[in-house]
Amino acid sequence: MADQHFETSKPVVFSDGVSLLGFDTNGAAPQRIYGLFVEAELHPDDASKDGLMESYWLKAFSNPDLDPAPKDGPRPEYVMYADNLAQIEKVLGAIASASCLPGYDQRLQGQFDGYHNSAQAQFSDETDEECVYGLGCRVNASEAGFALRLFGMTQTVTSIAAKLDNAGVEAALGVVRDLNQWRDDKVREITAARSAAMAPAP
Template sequence: MSEHFGITTDLIHFSDAPALLGVDTNGAAPQRVYGIFVEAEMYEYEGDITQNYWLKLATSSTFDKSSSQPGAEHFMWASDVQRIDLFLGAIVSASVVKGWNRELNGKFDGYQNIAQVEFSEDATEECWDNLSCRVNSTDGGFEARLYNKHATLASIYAALSDKGIDQALDAVKELREWADKHQRLLYKSIAEKNENEPASLGMR
């Protein structure tokens, strides 16, 4: 059985000002959120490396990553650490640089929240793919939106605390190092497995 690696970053704290998930989406009232974190896993599957990264929002002010408590909403999924790196870097930039406004390169995958799903039969808990992502500064912090040509599927209005900015940059570094280390371990394991496989009948 292939080794399976996982990581959960520390919570990246928002400021004391109210932060909201799901503003101006499908009509559902937004949810209060308190910070952002990333869960990731990596494993070998049929000779290839599979990676999953979930960016989530804590819906409780007492969030503790060490406990299996409810109270987290999915916002984004990615198959590589670069997508997460790009997003976290963008919200830090928008939090610090006045007037910062970017549509991030590439396409993203994201989720509608529980309030949206309960509000409309057209909403779903399944991941939406091929979304655009825009991050911009606001008077109080940053705004991030995942959207397609029809509507905004997910949004965050928040401000990072000074501590939160440091935590976001620390999370970027931690995830990069984690991904690099465990990709090398899995590639080594795959190479060793291939070397130990018996030659096929046609090669004898």
């Protein structure tokens, strides 16, 4: 069994029109983006409570070719980090809901971790691209689609304004479904390998 397990989700592609990352943040002009995807990592960790170490990154495509690891051109931007899949599911579920339900406006329960984008870091020497912890998260429907904000006490750390059509909503829900299945499969693999390693020799 490989010691580490990685996964890159299918893309959640925004509808035609301009979608923005980083509006109303530290004064930097927002960046154009084209969709979202999730990178996931799961591996055994005996020091953790349940014997697993999990990491999930929600990223935004900065290039219309939707390549998660381009050799040329702008690389995807980090949006959010989570150490459990439930937080990613909350955000993608809220984005899908806001895309279907006029008037949808929710502050999601719990705390979230997010990133300033590269344009924000270039705009201000006081802003870096390190993860910012303990943020609030609000997702609401807008006339143009949906808006997502991760915010601290004094300012918005990151934000997205975009639109999902029916196919995009299906894609977002599909990513949630696929990642849950991927996680279940990997947890079974790790549990089986751990049990085999602990079994007494014949």
